[in-house]
Amino acid sequence: MATINLGSLGSVEIGRRLKANLNIGSGALFDKFSDLTADLSTESVGIIREAVDNGTEPRLRGSASSEVHDYFDKIKSLSGKMGFGKDEMNEYKKSQDYKRQQMDSGDMNYESDEIATIDRDTGKKEGVIKLAKGKDEGKLVPVKILEKSEIYLEHDGSEGEKESKASGEFSIENVSTKDRLWDIDLTLKNIDSTDFEEFVLSIYELAPGEKEEKTYEVKEKAAQHIDITEFISTVNDPDTESYSLVLDQDNEIFYSIVVTNITDETLKNVEIIKVIPDLFERAKVLKGKAEEGDFDEGKGIKWVIEELKPKAEEKLELRLEVKVEDKDTKVRSGKIYVKYTAPISLSGLGIDKFDAYTNNAFYTGFSETDETPDKYECQFVFENKSEYLVRLVNADVYDINNESTKYVDVDPGEVSPLPEGAKWKSNIWEYQAQAGLEPVFKTKVEFFVIADHQIATEGIMVINDVELAVASIAGELSYDVEELASFRESTFKVLHKVENTGGASLNEVTITENIQDGFLPPEAEDVLVSRNGDEIDAGDSITINSAGVTVELKNLKDSVTFEPGDVIEVTYPIVADKPAKTVIFISDVLYQANTYPAGKPLEVRPEVIEIPVLHVRKRLIRGKEITGLAEEGSYEICLYVVNTGEFALKNYEVADKVPENFEYSGLSLEPIEVTKEEGSDILKWKVEKIEAGDRFEIKYRLSGTGKPSDAQESR
Secondary structure (H helix, E strand, O other): OEEEEOHHHEEEEEOOEEEEEEOOOHHHHHHHOHHHHOOOOHHHHHHHHHHHHHOOOOEOOOHHHHHHHHHHHHHHHHOOOEOOOOOOHHHHHHHHHHHOOOOOOOEOOOOOOEEEEEOOOOOOEEEEEEOOOOOOEOEOEEEEEEEEEEEEEOOOOOEOOOOOEEEEEEEEEOOOOOOOEEEEEEEEEOHHHEOOOOOEEEEEEEOOOOEEEEEEEEOOOOOOOEEEEEEEEOOOOOOOOEOEEEOOOEEEEEEEEEEEEOOOOOEEEEEEEEEOOOOOEEEEEEEOOEEEEEEOOEEEEEEEEEEEOOOOEEEEEEEEEEEOOOOOOOEEOOOEEEEEEEOOOOOOOEEEEEEEEOOEEEEEEEEEOOOOOOEEEEEEEEEEOOOEOEEEEEEEEEEOOEEEEEEEEEOOOOOOOEOOOOEEEEOOEEEEOOOOOOOOEEEEEEEEEOEEEEEEEEEEEEEOOOEEEEEOEEEEEEEOOOOEEOOOEEEEEEEEEEEEOOOOOEOEEEEEEEOOOOEEOOOHHHOEEEEOOEEEOOHHHEEEEOOEEEEEEOOHHHOOOEOOOOEEEEEEEEEEEOOOOOOEEEOOEEEEEEOOOOOOOEEEOOOOOEEEEEOOOOOEEEEEEEEEOOOOOEEEEEEEEEEOOOOOEEEEEEEEEEEOOEEEEOOOOOOOEEEEEOOEEEEEEEEEEEOOOOEEEEEEEEEEOOOHHHHHOEO
């Protein structure tokens, strides 16, 4: 809590609560300072009345905190020689604005040892600053807020798995070798995001070299000062974002890293390290000044920006190469590490006002004139007797009997900061004293030591990398025929197989077959698509025109996933429209796939298959032989086909008829089908292929009581 000493009235302690130690009641207090009381809100009046009259410690909330603090600070100003007069509350308010100011350097660079000061109301000279032996500088009180932050983000900017954290150190130091500081009052702002309990800190005094410090926590999520975005294109295209690598190829990868200062302050010493994983090689910086090397974070590219202006952005562009020979290899894009210094705090904690006193002297000199007894030439002097730079914001010299008469009236801003040992001397005024008496004046002075607000954040950001997908596909094409007959309309089927042979999920698969003239594509409903053997609804993914068939499966990640090891099959019929005997059907097929986001398309062209059109005319001998065996009623049946033509007979059907009063056994080839027909068994065989000039036989044993001639008939 901040203690405000009110002289003979007592004191108050102000923080989150108000504690009053006064020897005067609230009514008398309000009457004595009625002009100040008139500016108070009803809430603040009630709080002060409760604390003063009931001895309780009411809580201060919202605007009441600063209002009550300012009220008692004004009373303090009116209660002694330090401060402002009752008629100078406007000047008091202006002085508070100066307490909010700070300086980075105490060097005033005055051009002479005497600097005139001007009264702002009259525009006339009211005094001079007199330097001590030409010294035009003084020390500043360093008031430091130094925060350290660690922010961990995923590649897309979301929060990382590792928790971000921030902490702070606050300090005030007396850097003088000889001067004390006392009555130190510091008002903080935005303390709610920290564990500071009070927004006003009062320090009784600091001896030379002494330091007051506090470590604090940042309770709320810290705001970022810097924004990092990384663009990756595994197809080496600045306009195409992609994350997929092609197996067994040299992949050129384009990176761009954009650093943006999202604050209104200049960031300094921004250091970005882009880690280069071991698999990558041949790094090349395309844009920006960066160097490759080995750092604590690992091998990488180091990019340093000495100053990053408010809202400004800088870009680094790189190109790397990587070749992956194993689909199971895990390839990471490489983390990004960022360090920087910001002249603001992450938590928003700031310094609102600072004031403190140090060694000083102020006095009035009198010199009786030679010609007129009891007539004096008078001059007021304020002397900075410290090493510090001091700001004089008020110096009033009143007539002791009539306060409306002022001989010196210095307002805030009229006197420039006073360096070490400097004096401010007023204009000389004449005063006629009573006979034999020296002049007596009432003085009111206010000054404070100037601070250097050193607010900074040492920021660390870690942006996680992403896994670059190793993508690969294999394709297989097959037809269910090896040749086609000329001048006949025939139908054959095609089977496409596309397998995800990489280590990444695929989001798109396209199967395209261009069908040459003279052959007809299927109807859309005849195209069947399956994944791992299960039919899927291809819907609008199928496009058929006179040129061929395209099956384009998209957004698989949202529907039918296509994971490593999965197989997609597409089958449909093609009609050979009575082709001439000189025609050859030549396949023209392309399989394509892509990842999400889309990268360089994966392409496979299966081996070309040629299906000749043959002018096939069948020439053959087909017969049946019956040979009686030694056993009564037993016979050997031999069915035969002799291919006397120039071309093989394919899928040739052979059939035989066995009367119902006979039994058959010992078949050299099992029939594919046996049916009943008018008291007979009909046996059917299918011969896959009979080459030109070959004889094919099927033999079996026949036994029974019927006439052997009944079995002579064949099909």
